[in-house]
Amino acid sequence: xxxxxxxxxxxxxxxxxxxxxxxxxxxxxxxxxxxxxxxxxxxxxxxxxxxxxxxxxxxxxxxxxxxxxxxxxxxxxxxxxxxxxxxxxxxxxxxxxxxxxxxxxxxxxxxxxxxxxxxxxxxxxxxxxxxxxxxxxxxxxxxxxxxxxxxxxxxxxxxx
Amino acid sequence: xxxxxxxxxxxxxxxxxxxxxxxxxxxxxxxxxxxxxxxxxxxxxxxxxxxxxxxxxxxxxxxxxxxxxxxxxxxxxxxxxxxxxxxxxxxxxxxxxxxxxxxxxxxxxxxxxxxxxxxxxxxxxxxxxxxxxxxxxxxxxxxxxxxxxxxxxxxxxxxxxxxxxxxxxxxxxxxxxxxxxxxxxxxxxxxxxxxxxxxxxxxxxxxxxxxxxxxxxxxxxxxxxxxxxxxxxxxxxxxxxxxxxxxxxxxxxxxxxxxxxxxxxxxxxxxxxxxxxxxxxxxxxxxxxxxxxxxxxxxxxxxxxxxxxxxxxxxxxxxxxxxxxxxxxxxxxxxxxxxxxxxxxxxxxxxxxxxxxxxxxxxxxxxxxxxxxxxxxxxxxxxxxxxxxxxxxxxxxxxxxxxxxxxxxxxxxxxxxxxxxxxxxxxxxxxxxxxxxxxxxxxxxxxxxxxxxxxxxxxxxxxxxxxxxxxxxxxxxxxxxxxxxxxxxxxxxxxxxxxxxxxxxxxxxxxxxxxxxxxxxxxxxxxxxxxxxxxxxxxxxxxxxxxxxxxxxxxxxxxxxxxxxxxxxxxxxxx
Numbered sequence: 001x002x003x004x005x006x007x008x009x010x011x012x013x014x015x016x017x018x019x020x021x022x023x024x025x026x027x028x029x030x031x032x033x034x035x036x037x038x039x040x041x042x043x044x045x046x047x048x049x050x051x052x053x054x055x056x057x058x059x060x061x062x063x064x065x066x067x068x069x070x071x072x073x074x075x076x077x078x079x080x081x082x083x084x085x086x087x088x089x090x091x092x093x094x095x096x097x098x099x100x101x102x103x104x105x106x107x108x109x110x111x112x113x114x115x116x117x118x119x120x121x122x123x124x125x126x127x128x129x130x131x132x133x134x135x136x137x138x139x140x141x142x143x144x145x146x147x148x149x150x151x152x153x154x155x156x157x158x159x160x
Numbered sequence: 161x162x163x164x165x166x167x168x169x170x171x172x173x174x175x176x177x178x179x180x181x182x183x184x185x186x187x188x189x190x191x192x193x194x195x196x197x198x199x200x201x202x203x204x205x206x207x208x209x210x211x212x213x214x215x216x217x218x219x220x221x222x223x224x225x226x227x228x229x230x231x232x233x234x235x236x237x238x239x240x241x242x243x244x245x246x247x248x249x250x251x252x253x254x255x256x257x258x259x260x261x262x263x264x265x266x267x268x269x270x271x272x273x274x275x276x277x278x279x280x281x282x283x284x285x286x287x288x289x290x291x292x293x294x295x296x297x298x299x300x301x302x303x304x305x306x307x308x309x310x311x312x313x314x315x316x317x318x319x320x321x322x323x324x325x326x327x328x329x330x331x332x333x334x335x336x337x338x339x340x341x342x343x344x345x346x347x348x349x350x351x352x353x354x355x356x357x358x359x360x361x362x363x364x365x366x367x368x369x370x371x372x373x374x375x376x377x378x379x380x381x382x383x384x385x386x387x388x389x390x391x392x393x394x395x396x397x398x399x400x401x402x403x404x405x406x407x408x409x410x411x412x413x414x415x416x417x418x419x420x421x422x423x424x425x426x427x428x429x430x431x432x433x434x435x436x437x438x439x440x441x442x443x444x445x446x447x448x449x450x451x452x453x454x455x456x457x458x459x460x461x462x463x464x465x466x467x468x469x470x471x472x473x474x475x476x477x478x479x480x481x482x483x484x485x486x487x488x489x490x491x492x493x494x495x496x497x498x499x500x501x502x503x504x505x506x507x508x509x510x511x512x513x514x515x516x517x518x519x520x521x522x523x524x525x526x527x528x529x530x531x532x533x534x535x536x537x538x539x540x541x542x543x544x545x546x547x548x549x550x551x552x553x554x555x556x557x558x559x560x561x562x563x564x565x566x567x568x569x570x571x572x573x574x575x576x577x578x579x580x581x582x583x584x585x586x587x588x589x590x591x592x593x594x595x596x597x598x599x600x601x602x603x604x605x606x607x608x609x610x611x612x613x614x615x616x617x618x619x620x621x622x623x624x625x626x627x628x629x630x631x632x633x634x635x636x637x638x639x640x641x642x643x644x645x646x647x648x649x650x651x652x653x654x655x656x657x658x659x660x661x662x663x664x665x666x667x668x669x670x671x672x673x674x675x676x677x678x679x680x681x682x683x684x685x686x687x688x689x690x691x692x693x694x695x696x697x698x699x700x701x702x703x704x705x706x707x708x709x710x711x712x713x714x715x716x717x718x719x720x721x722x723x724x725x726x727x728x729x730x731x732x733x734x735x
Contacts (some may be wrong), residue, residue, distance in 0.1 A: 012340070014288070015289070016277055016278075016281070019278065019281065023281055023282055024282075026670070027282050041376070061464065061468060064464035067464070068462070069463055070285075070338065070340060070341055071307065072340060073339065073340045085538050
């Protein structure tokens with residue numbers, strides 16, 4: 001049975017490390033849904049969070065193979081029940097008239113999104129939440145004209 | 161000192177005194193500094209960088225020490241790739257060094273530039289590019305540590321020309337600590353105890369020893385375990401030589417072209433203790449039916465191998481030498497306590513397997529004409545000294561060697577398994593002879609394989625490296641032809657080689673070496689004797705039966721029980 005798993009790893013900040021990690025996933029046929037990469041509190045370390053769709057056997061192989069990479073310091077799964085998972089989404093919509101903009105803002109407020117910018121013909125919303133809530137927000141905005149979406153992919157931390 | 165000098169000094173400190181390499185623009189500083197260290201380290205100039213990579217492998221396989229190959233940037237380094245991939249597949253410790261364009265040119269499609277870090281990332285244990293001369297000693301020391309510890313493997317180092325020229329005062333360290341790398345040596349004692357109990361309580365136990373036993377230098381411990389427990393032992397191809405193949409409990413090799421007694425044991429065993437083996441598809445066949453009736457205890461230094469291909473009852477992570485030593489102590493204790501002089505649960509099985517192992521022994525002394533390949537192996541077997549080394553190319557000749565040679569010690573059989581690289585035979589033999597100048601080194605090769613790297617005859621001649629290539633000439637790419645005969649009704653495509661071209665004896669003579677052409681079985685023994693007496697590399701070209709098939713064989717992804725051919729009574733009927 002395939003499930004979504006979130007793998008968080010700490011790697012040394014050496015040139016080409018991200019390519020090595022994603023290359024490993026590609027050649028072993030592990031399916032990446034999203035990847036986020038960013039700094040941690042330790043200067044020479046980088047955190048990579050990868051969302052994969054895999055069954056339990058494959059997940060075990062993923063963790064073990066990642067651990068073999070010399071630049072990888074730590075690999076762990078973020079269990080969905082225990083971890084706080086967050087993603088950022090930027091949603092760009094066509095701007096028509098004030099009334100429509102107003103309804104958009106109402107829907108946004110209910111979902112926890114906020115309008116962060118607007119141009120002549122477009123409005124930009126930002127939402128930072130779980131992937132499911134982001135999906136719901138996007139669905140609720142589908143009745144308007146969505147021009148572009150940019151999602152960051154998931155990151156997460158355990159804080160219990 | 162400049163970077164290239166620091167590099168050489170670090171290699172020397174790590175115990176390297178021979179390298180295999182080929183120069184180019186981006187290696188000029190390094191080879192220039194070699195001239196200052198001629199009393200401590202020498203490079204053997206090959207004729208193609210692929211020869212350097214395979215020679216480094218042969219050297220490492222024969223000696224247990226890391227082999228080093230050097231190439232210049234661009235096409236020099238890419239010519240190393242096949243050998244690096246081969247080393248990765250068979251866990252051979254080599255350091256592959258590629259010159260690189262100057263750091264400020266990197267990424268600009270400079271002359272002879274190639275992204276070797278990108279190219280070799282999937283086929284190395286680790287790789288890195290050194291941009292600062294001061295980092296050379298610690299990084300090269302790290303490379304050696306990685307390549308030879310835990311599960312051995314190739315490490316590639318990219319060395320830009322300006323880094324080679326840059327001055328540094330860095331010290332050459334004794335060793336380095338790698339935070340994220342700590343292979344487990346000692347296994348959990350509870351798991352060792354469970355292993356011991358499972359084996360002692362089994363009715364039909366067997367041991368499957370892989371290349372890892374040889375990497376860990378654990379042949380002595382394996383022999384102790386077998387002597388103590390009387391459990392029969394089979395090996396994978398890379399494990400050939402881990403146990404003396406003339407031992408009555410040695411079943412030989414398992415797998416696609418393995419001995420029927422070894423495959424029979426794999427089917428019938430109820431508890432299999434696999435150590436240093438990765439359950440390659442060449443030995444399992446169809447994974448759905450492999451070891452159906454068996455509980456597998458899998459021991460390996462690399463935890464990622466355990467559970468990767470086969471389901472495992474018990475995982476024993478640890479270094480093979482340590483695991484086997486602990487197991488011997490534990491089993492001795494249980495045997496004394498629980499058996500107390502009585503025979504084991506499995507003594508009938510042991511007796512039966514010894515009997516079958518004796519029966520499963522073809523007579524290779526066949527005098528038919530054209531020459532039967534088994535005859536050549538028979539004559540080699542007769543003359544093999546205990547520590548003599550046999551390297552092979554890839555193909556039918558390799559499988560004949562694998563199946564019929566009887567090796568007695570580890571590090572005496574050097575053959576490309578996981579990658580199956582044609583052309584590896586001659587340079588493997590070359591590297592092995594450099595590592596072990598006092599033993600005979602044979603290269604069992606094919607007319608297809610030999611042509612891929614035969615230019616290394618030049619290296620053998622110039623550096624007085626005496627090897628004995630024995631070319632099984634059948635005028636075909638035999639293994640592919642065999643598959644086309646057995647599975648495609650002889651629909652031959654792209655497998656024919658010209659009958660007279662090349663004349664391999666003339667090729668040897670072109671390098672001022674000697675060769676002997678043999679067409680009859682009766683001439684083989686004398687031919688090999690002449691090659692052995694020759695002080696230089698001597699090529700034997702032997703015409704063999706063109707369409708012989710190496711059997712028995714498992715059909716691809718087949719079930720072990722469907723092996724056919726050879727001396728099997730009929731498909732699936734082992735004894």
